[in-house]
Amino acid sequence: GESVGLHLPTLSVQEGDNSIINCAYSNSASDYFIWYKQESGKGPQFIIDIRSNMDKRQGQRVTVLLNKTVKHLSLQIAATQPGDSAVYFCAENNGSGYALNFGKGTSLLVTP
Amino acid sequence: ETGVTQTPRHLVMGMTNKKSLKCEQHLGHNAMYWYKQSAKKPLELMFVYSLEERVENNSVPSRFSPECPNSSHLFLHLHTLQPEDSALYLCASSQDLGRGGAYNEQFFGPGTRLTVL
Numbered sequence: 001g002e003s004v005g006l007h008l009p010t011l012s013v014q015e016g017d018n019s020i021i022n023c024a025y026s027n028s029a030s031d032y033f034i035w036y037k038q039e040s041g042k043g044p045q046f047i048i049d050i051r052s053n054m055d056k057r058q059g060q061r062v063t064v065l066l067n068k069t070v071k072h073l074s075l076q077i078a079a080t081q082p083g084d085s086a087v088y089f090c091a092e093n094n095g096s097g098y099a100l101n102f103g104k105g106t107s108l109l110v111t112p
Numbered sequence: 113e114t115g116v117t118q119t120p121r122h123l124v125m126g127m128t129n130k131k132s133l134k135c136e137q138h139l140g141h142n143a144m145y146w147y148k149q150s151a152k153k154p155l156e157l158m159f160v161y162s163l164e165e166r167v168e169n170n171s172v173p174s175r176f177s178p179e180c181p182n183s184s185h186l187f188l189h190l191h192t193l194q195p196e197d198s199a200l201y202l203c204a205s206s207q208d209l210g211r212g213g214a215y216n217e218q219f220f221g222p223g224t225r226l227t228v229l
Contacts, residue, residue: 032215043220044201089155097210098143102154104129
């Protein structure tokens with residue numbers, strides 16, 4: 001079946017470095033993608049989204065890149081801070097409205 | 113805080129117990145959702161409500177029974193659960209369902225950590 005997955009289950013980076021979290025998807029009909037952040041003891045929190053008619057979108061310290069040719073999505077976090085330590089999920093929507101297909105998540109650990 | 117609260121935050125129950133999870137949203141949203149988050153598995157959508165009407169029941173066993181008395185409150189009634197039902201149950205809300213390709217951002221509560229013995 002269609003799936004959304006993450007290349008790496010864990011990522012450890014030093015404070016101040018840039019982080020890159022990757023995600024692969026298989027549904028070519030997906031037209032909307034979201035990155036969520038989930039801190040310990042909390043629910044997922046929206047970070048940034050991108051539509052399939054774009055290949056890059058920037059937010060505050062975060063950038064999402066979309067490569068539709070290879071069905072790959074990435075989240076870049078600039079100058080990673082301890083508060084960025086969390087699990088990061090990608091999710092895709094195929095235009096059906098509310099239904100999201102979530103990846104398993106990558107755990108980001110920021111070390112001092 | 114996201115404006116979505118869930119109680120209790122932790123629940124331990126036996127397989128013969130009956131319990132309920134509660135979700136309340138203070139955002140004036142019209143749509144509410146229940147998700148299941150198991151260890152090492154992606155989030156799974158269980159139920160969707162729009163204006164108190166259920167619009168999706170995603171092949172969830174009948175031992176999970178949702179209830180949406182109004183657009184601000186959502187319950188998940190649990191009975192005769194199995195140990196494999198142990199998970200984090202997340203509630204979310206959005207302004208509307210976002211049909212026709214327009215996605216409405218979903219705001220998640222902190223979840224209820226459920227353990228079935």
